Amino acid sequence: MEQTSQRFLDNATEAIGDKARAERRDMLALFTPIIRSAAVDAFPDFDEARAHLKAVRQHSLDHLDHYLARFESEALANGNQLHYARTPEEMNSIVLDLCQRHGAERVIKGKSMVTEETGLNDFLERGGLTVTETDLGEYIIQQAGETPSHIVGPALHKSPQEIRELFLDKHALGERDLSATEAMVAEARTVLRDRFLGGQVGIIGANALIAENGYSMLVTNEGNGDLCANLPQVLIVCTTIDRVLPRMEDAGALLRLLVRSATGQPQTCYTSFYSGPRREGDTDGPLETHYVLLDNGRTDILAGEYREMLECMRCGTCLTHCPIYAAVGGHAYGWVYQGPMGSVLTPLLTSLEASAALPNACTTCGRCAEVCPADIPLPDMLRDLRNEENRTGLTATRWRLGLRLHSQLARLPSLYRFATGIGIRVMHLLGRRRGHFAHVPGAAGWSRQRDFPAPQADTFMRQYRARQKAGAGDE
Amino acid sequence: MEQQGGQSPAQGPRVSLFVTCLADLFRPSVAWAAIELLEQAGCTVDVPAAQSCCGQPAYNAGEYDAARPLARQVIEVLEPADYVVLPSGSCAGMLIHHYPRLLEGEWRERAVALAAKTFELTTFLTEIAPLPAGDGSVTTAVAYHDSCAGLRELGIREQPRELLRQRCDVEVLELTQRDVCCGFGGTFCAKMPDIAAKMSDDKLKDALDKGARVLTGGDLGCLLTLAGRASRMGHDLEVRHVAELLVGDTGTPAIGEGDPG
Known part of the structure; x- marks a missing residue:
């Protein structure tokens, strides 16, 4: 099947625009977790059964x-x-x-x-x-x-x-x-x-x-x-x-959870x-x-750091619990497997180049890992795949540069306080009357769909230091 | 580790506050409220000067190499404390769960030791240093947004609700999909804005359908995202951090709202 995972964002925007299908997905996202919870809650020791099966699966792999x-x-x-x-x-x-x-x-x-x-x-x-x-x-x-x-x-x-x-x-x-x-x-x-x-x-x-x-x-x-x-x-x-x-x-242990x-x-x-x-x-x-x-690559997966993914039993519950799957539907993922498990498996079974958008289609909300009957740490794996994208040059330079600069600056607290102090005061002065900005240079992604809240005042750290100094002066 | 300064009952727990970068930059009232609440709970609070960001934005974007030195720095700054408190579930989760995952060897041990005395604010105020009952009351309808990291990594669910009940005499309105993400996700909301907007819209609609006038929560990342979308869509909904409500600060303009004065 032709893979369109790299067009995930366009696929997603198109899917969100299809109101009738979006409504069906919303209904599914609302009801399937309730149905799953009812079944799991009625089963006396789901967590224990999950831990047992995990041990069995790890042993067999x-x-x-x-x-x-x-x-x-x-x-x-x-x-x-x-x-x-x-x-x-x-x-x-x-x-x-x-x-x-x-x-x-x-x-x-x-x-x-x-x-x-x-x-x-x-x-x-x-x-x-x-x-x-x-x-x-x-x-x-x-x-x-x-x-x-x-x-x-x-x-x-x-x-x-x-x-x-x-x-x-x-x-x-x-x-x-x-x-x-x-x-x-x-x-x-x-x-x-x-x-x-x-x-x-x-x-x-x-x-x-x-x-x-x-x-x-x-x-x-x-x-x-x-x-x-x-x-x-x-x-x-x-x-x-x-x-x-x-x-x-x-097999019985698997069935109970699957x-x-x-x-x-x-x-x-x-x-x-x-x-x-x-x-x-x-x-x-x-x-x-x-x-x-x-x-089809499973021997390599077995030998690598994503080996737990082989424990996936294809129940699909991570799909229906994923708010991103609910928002965009399965076809947006552009290959055979969808949702969180698909976003891990697709790069592993095809290539990270052909599916680099997928590991980013995750807010690390953790709902998938919470319900996964195989107890696979899907958000951690998706984060690790993002790390791999960074290391192999698949991430846009502006993102990498921005985050790395921010981290560099944050490592120098005095300079950080000085620099953020200037930026925040300027933003506060410009934005305090309205309380937000419709556009902020350098935050086009954010501003596309939401206003940017203006800083409330000077930074807390500067306020706190000023108050401490004043306190020391009083003594 | 040596006990710092001898903890007498009169003095109460000694707490180092990690303000979080979003409160520092965008919402200092959250940090002031956190200090006030901790002091009311009998704690001695200090704010270590050498703090900036916990490294979560870089970490979640997979920039482990950039996040690691920040994590080590935070550990060094905070490990002398008796307790570390953060007004954020996701930053607390970063320190508690992700530093040990990110670091190795001696640093992992130090991360684990720090994790043992690190708490999210509402958890600390219910489980370690109980907040005295307040006489304040919030008369508007309040809905609570459970942030994912706090909810799933730290089990924060009842703590803020209990505090709101005790301090503000308010029963929070429960959202239908209260365990579903609001669409923030760090860089996610900027990388995939259309999907994030759909998720925020669902959350805001849920709150508005319940009749909420105020939407509160324990994580500024989510709250800034939700406030930004509510503002763009023209919704009549105030977004505030739970610490502000707990100190009775409803006079400060809500997140994203202007100050006519």
């Missing part, structure tokens, strides 16, 4: 080589085939090759952010295949030719009216009444049912890989993942190498574990199953 090898041997023993992909292109080629080897033309897919990362759908379609997204939200944006605006709710930006018009336009089903939401859902179900039955290869993602038994885990609310996994003769699970957990019980954080449910409607191809005596299931495990 510390020993990723071991657990990945264990997963591999168990998955092979279950009859699966494994493929490793270093790059997005490798993953796409492996998948296309598997489809072609089976003469498949029709692919059905469950929701997978990893395949968004690799641009798999476009690649397969260029290879002559028909790909159908079967998660309702993902299906909607596929029909609309859009990209996900949220990693869990890809079509959250679209209003029911937009979806209604989209269906009337895309589904050649004649005159019909889609005024009720139920009617739209029923129509999508009807259309998708045929696709499910005709699918020759199913592609799904994974929320976790379990080392001790070689299973993968997937949560959905629509059951589409199970249909993609079980109806076609060939199943391909596309995921990344960092998803491995040691034991089944760790689902509450993602949707506010205690459990999703479907929680599935996939072991491998149909065994003798099984009445259904795929005849052949493959895992394609993508690296």
